[in-house]
Amino acid sequence: MEHILTIKNLTKKFGALTAVNNLSFTIKKGDVYGILGPNGSGKSTTLGIVLNVVNKSSGDFKWFDGNTSTHDALKKVGALIERPNFYPYMTAEQNLKLVCKIKGVAFSKINEKLEIVGLLNRKHSKFTNYSLGMKQRLAIASALLNDPEILILDEPTNGLDPQGIHQIREIIKKISAQGTTILLASHLLDEVEKVCSHVVVLRKGLKLYSGRVDAMISSHGFFEVKCNNQTKLLQLLENHKSFEKIKVEDNLITAFLNEPMKSENFNQFMFNNGIILTHLVQRKESLEEQFLQLTDH
Missing domain, CATH: 3.30.70 (Alpha-Beta Plaits)
Known part of the structure; x- marks a missing residue:
């Protein structure tokens, strides 16, 4: 099966603190891969390294077949690693048109992606009038505009109410069912159990487990x-x-x-x-x- 991301012996140190410690795992095409761990376990740092916004200390990672530069590979990646940041007094559609111009994507993609996240009927509403859950869903639509091969989400349900959490999880399942690989960082066990096929468990930067979620819970009871x-x-x-x-x-x-x-x-x-x-x-x-x-x- 085609490899999307391979991480090998990745380490990141901030002075005396080792945020990621000799981490290795592989994400294959079609996986919904969860990085699970409490705050401070190295989840966001790992995502930052593979997205080229944090420099690694040692180890390596490669996108796809390994022959693609990180710069070119990231053109095939969609990511949501911070709180949604759009122009507040512009509509959802206007904001996404700006993203399309930056990414070199046709405006025709906008309705398609808003439909996926359930916001097509609110595309003329201003961003400032959106609830937190709607803002998060708009950010996912934005990350999908370039039809990425992999979607990266860092704590996508943080701060949302139960209805908002449910909506985001259903969207993740829908995107996955359409063939997009997903890498999801979360501290919520429930989230990983419900939406992920694979998981790597981190504690203080160390890998405790990696593999299929169902294999992790395959005890005989x-x-x-x-x-x-x-x-x-x-x-x-x-x-x-x-x-x-x-x-x-x-x-x-x-x-x-x-x-x-x-x-x-x-x-x-x-x-x-x-x-x-x-x-x-x-x-x-x-x-x-x-x-x-x-x-x-």
């Missing part, structure tokens, strides 16, 4: 159980090869699986061994639980 004979239940679980870890909180026992098991088979096994369960729930570990384990909470 766990059972939450209660019964009237907790001692015997614990003994059965501890001697069963399918369980790797048992946790007890008050009367609730959590048994983590190391291989697949159906709840009906588990229930039958307990019944055959004289245990009548009063509570049985099977769950999958969420991305949040995986993330907390990775980052030591």
Whole structure:
């Protein structure tokens, strides 16, 4: 599959502070790739380096086949890495016409991109009258004007209300479904889990995980159980090869699986061994639980 961006051993130091520490990952065509981490983990610095606005200290990155200069490659990139910055008393359409002139894009693209972000019926409204969510959506439309091969978004839902967050996420899914590769920096686990196919998890510039989101949460899950004979239940679980870890909180026992098991088979096994369960729930570990384990909470 075609590579869009390859980052290899990338490091950025600001004096004694190492903001990005020997980071490597590859984004392939069609990926929705999330950079996940708390504030200060190196997400924005990484984006700044590949967009040529921050100088790297060491390591390397290459766009596309590696034979394209960064300057030429960035003509095929759309990016939103700061708060939307348009002329407040000009309409959305007027603002986008200016962007078209700068990018050398035909004005005919404007309606197409406003349609994608749900602002076509507000194209004659002044930017100053837009809500924060609408401003963010207009900025995405602006970044799409040159039909980029990859769209880069830095914390695109920051500061938005729940409706605004939902709208931005649906737009990201729509853009991805049309074949555009997306690189998204976020500190929100929920965001990455809902819209990303791949993720790299950072903490203080260090990579803790990179790969598919579904592989990160591909544990076999766990059972939450209660019964009237907790001692015997614990003994059965501890001697069963399918369980790797048992946790007890008050009367609730959590048994983590190391291989697949159906709840009906588990229930039958307990019944055959004289245990009548009063509570049985099977769950999958969420991305949040995986993330907390990775980052030591």
